Structure formats: structure tokens, C-alpha cells
Amino acid sequence: MSKPLPQEPEFEPLSRIQILAAMGVTAILLLLVARIWLWLDDGTILEVQLSVSAIALGVGIGLGITVASSLVYQLWPAYQYSADLYLKLVLKPLIWPDLVWLGILPGLSEELLFRGVMLPALGFNGVAVVVSSLCFGVLHFSGVQQWPYVIWATTVGAVLGFSALETGNLLIPIVAHMTTNMVSSLLWKLES
Numbered sequence: 001m002s003k004p005l006p007q008e009p010e011f012e013p014l015s016r017i018q019i020l021a022a023m024g025v026t027a028i029l030l031l032l033v034a035r036i037w038l039w040l041d042d043g044t045i046l047e048v049q050l051s052v053s054a055i056a057l058g059v060g061i062g063l064g065i066t067v068a069s070s071l072v073y074q075l076w077p078a079y080q081y082s083a084d085l086y087l088k089l090v091l092k093p094l095i096w097p098d099l100v101w102l103g104i105l106p107g108l109s110e111e112l113l114f115r116g117v118m119l120p121a122l123g124f125n126g127v128a129v130v131v132s133s134l135c136f137g138v139l140h141f142s143g144v145q146q147w148p149y150v151i152w153a154t155t156v157g158a159v160l161g162f163s164a165l166e167t168g169n170l171l172i173p174i175v176a177h178m179t180t181n182m183v184s185s186l187l188w189k190l191e192s
Contacts, residue, residue, distance in 0.1 A: 016093040023101060027109035034113040037121065046116045046124075046170040054167070058175025061163055065156055065180040066187075072152060079148040086142065086149055087188050099185045107178030110136065114157065115164040115173045129165055133157030156180070 014022065038045060073080050094102065114132045122128035137154030140146070160173035 013089050014093065016095065016098065019090060019093055020098060020101065023105045027105040030109040030113045034109075034117045037113075037117050041121050043117065043121045045112075046120055046164055047168065048171045048174070049169045050171060054169050054171045055175055057163075057167070058172045059179050061159065061172065061176035062179025063183065065159060065176065066183045069152065069156075069180070069184060070187075076148065079152060082146050082148040083152075085145060091185055091188055092192070094185075094189075096189065099182055099189065102185050103178040103182035107174055107181060110139070111160065111170060111174040111177050115161055116170045119161060119164055124165065126165075129158055129161035133161050136160075 034045075037043070069083075073083055091099075091102075114136045118132045118135065119128050122131055133154050134157075136157030137150045140153035141150045160176055163172045163176060164170060
């Protein structure tokens with residue numbers, strides 16, 4: 001059964017086309033920021049090493065994040081409210097095939113910037129993970145009522161950052177991010 005939309009959202013719901021356009025524009029902007037950062041810093045990008053084990057690890061981490069998110073949703077009312085608001089405003093207008101794009105576009109563009117470029121540029125260490133995770137969390141801020149969602153996004157950013165730090169492989173956080181976005185979205189759509 002679908003829960004009612006929390007009262008007095010800070011912004012009006014977008015149409016399907018507006019959401020898809022916003023995802024596309026955001027992905028392009030993040031890719032441009034990553035490209036400009038690499039150009040200005042003359043830095044390196046974290047390598048993508050394609051392997052079945054990297055894909056499996058990424059899927060496993062993504063499923064773990066999804067399960068953890070579900071537990072946090074059940075245990076923390078403020079996060080539940082925040083997630084319900086976000087998911088209803090973003091996912092409700094989308095149709096099933098759109099969920100693939102919801103997994104792919106942020107999974108690629110956000111991971112390229114935050115884990116692929118920012119993490120190595122900041123020193124590829126624990127401090128870099130914390131800073132890039134905080135930036136990742138702030139990217140998910142869409143209003144004062146969304147602070148629990150920002151805290152969760154920051155935590156997820158740390159998990160993705162440490163997965164990149166431990167493996168040296170950008171493919172793992174990309175696959176994890178895509179997995180959690182798609183699985184969480186599919187589950188929400190099924191429940192709604």
C-alpha cells in the first residue's frame with residue numbers, strides 16, 4: 001500500500017520528462033566537472049579493471065547497501081520521511097524502463113567524479129574518502145527536510161569510497177551504485 005506524500009514538500013513534483021532531463025543534465029555536468037578537474041589538476045583517474053569478480057563484488061556491495069537502507073528506513077523515522085518524500089517525487093512519475101537510466105547515469109557520472117577523480121586528487125586515503133563522501137552527501141541535498149537523506153548518502157559515499165580505496169578499481173563502486181539505485185527503485189515501485 002502506498003503511503004501518502006509527506007505534507008508541504010519544499011518543491012513541486014516533476015514530470016517524467018523533467019526528471020529524465022534533470023538526470024541527463026546532472027550526469028553531463030558531473031562528467032564535465034570531472035573532466036575539467038582532471039585538466040586543471042593534471043591528475044589521474046582511478047582505473048577501471050573489468051573482471052567477473054569486480055562485478056560480483058560491486059553487485060554484492062550494492063545489495064548490502066540496499067539491505068542496510070531498508071533497515072535504516074525501518075528504524076529511523078526521520079530517514080523514512082525523507083526517503084518517502086524523495087522517492088515519491090523522483091520515482092513516482094518514472095516508468096519501469098526509466099529505472100535503468102536511474103541506475104546507469106548517476107552510477108557512472110557520480111562515481112567518475114567522486115571516486116574516480118576526487119578520491120585520487122585528494123590523496124587516495126581515508127581523509128579523501130571522508131571529504132569526497134561529504135561532497136557526495138551534499139549533492140543529494142534537496143531541501144531542509146532532506147537532511148537524513150544527506151546523512152545516508154554521505155554514509156553510502158563512504159562505503160563506495162572505501163570500496164574504491166581497498167580495491168583500486170573504480171568498476172566496483174560504479175557497479176555497487178548502479179545496483180543499489182536499480183534494486184531500491186524496483187523495490188519501491190513494486191511496493192507502491
